[in-house]
Amino acid sequence: MKKVIALLSIAGLLTFMNLNSVSAQDKNAEATNDTAKATTEQVEEQAAAPSVEQTVTEEVVETKSFHQVLKEKYIQGGAGWMTPVLLCLIFGMALVIERVLYLNMATTNIKKLLTGIEDNVAKGDYEGAKELCRNTRGPVASIFYQGLDRVDEGLENVEKAITSYGGVQMARLESNLTWIALFIALAPSFGFLGTVIGMVQAFDDIEAAGDISPTVVAGGMKVALLTTVFGLIVAIILQIFYNYIVSKIESLVNQMEDSSITFMDILVKYKR
Numbered sequence: 001m002k003k004v005i006a007l008l009s010i011a012g013l014l015t016f017m018n019l020n021s022v023s024a025q026d027k028n029a030e031a032t033n034d035t036a037k038a039t040t041e042q043v044e045e046q047a048a049a050p051s052v053e054q055t056v057t058e059e060v061v062e063t064k065s066f067h068q069v070l071k072e073k074y075i076q077g078g079a080g081w082m083t084p085v086l087l088c089l090i091f092g093m094a095l096v097i098e099r100v101l102y103l104n105m106a107t108t109n110i111k112k113l114l115t116g117i118e119d120n121v122a123k124g125d126y127e128g129a130k131e132l133c134r135n136t137r138g139p140v141a142s143i144f145y146q147g148l149d150r151v152d153e154g155l156e157n158v159e160k161a162i163t164s165y166g167g168v169q170m171a172r173l174e175s176n177l178t179w180i181a182l183f184i185a186l187a188p189s190f191g192f193l194g195t196v197i198g199m200v201q202a203f204d205d206i207e208a209a210g211d212i213s214p215t216v217v218a219g220g221m222k223v224a225l226l227t228t229v230f231g232l233i234v235a236i237i238l239q240i241f242y243n244y245i246v247s248k249i250e251s252l253v254n255q256m257e258d259s260s261i262t263f264m265d266i267l268v269k270y271k272r
Contacts, residue, residue, distance in 0.1 A: 081194030081227045085187050089234040092183035095176045096241040103248045106173065108138035110259045117144060117263065121270045126151055139169035139252065140259050147263060155267060162260050169256065173249045177242070184238045191231020198224025 113136055120129035126148055133145035146165040147158045199221065 081190060081197070082230060084190040085194075085227065085231050085234055088183045088187040088190065088231075089237070092180055092187075092234070092238040093241075095180050095183075096238065096245065099176055099180070099245050100241070100248075103173065103245065103252065106138045106252060108136060108140050108255075110140060110255055113141060113144070114259060114262055114266070117148075118266045118270075121266055124270075139166075139173065140256055143169060143256060143260060144263055147267070151267065155264070158267060159264060162263070166256055166260065170249075170253060173252060177245065177249075180238060180242050180245070184235050184242060187234035187238070188228070188231040191228040194227030194231075195224045198227065 113132070116132045117129045120126070120132065130145055130148045133141045133148065143162055143165050146161045150157045150161045201224075
């Protein structure tokens, strides 16, 4: 009986020792897995997190203003060919601003002007109508003044004066448009010329190096193409303003023609 109890005790002790060993192995395995997982997460975090050098570089890049980037590209493109493109932009925009201001000042409240002229003409006060035209800015008022100034010579002469002076006013409205169109054409032309010469210089560098290096080719082509990019940008900007000016002129011309017909109707109605 004592032997049986001793054997059972030994078996229980061995079983307990095995269970402890398995538990310890499981804990070690879990600890190993946790360690490996932590190491993997740390490696992933290190891989995902940018290095100090990259962060500093990105901060330096982000702190560059648009003006600084534009200046760098201007220098890379070469001042010899970028300067003519820049001059096209400066002179073109100066003419655009002048035309826009002139056309805005030439805009007149046609309905109010015709109403005032009709009131004066109905009373026979042609001098008052002319004074109203003198005090009103714009080509339409100038045309009406020329017509009123010849009202004593007959309606036929009035119509001829309106037609002739209308052509003069149209020429004034279209002044400087040819120069703006010239700068629109010159800007990309200078850009293309700079690109061609830059490509020739790039091939000269390749010939001097004795080998077709991607760095030499890419660098030379980038510098060469910058002039074309800037030239096209200048041409696009000026072209947008040019189309706006043309549409504004067309609107004013239509007003001149319509109001001239109404003006003649007023003179025919009240002419004595």
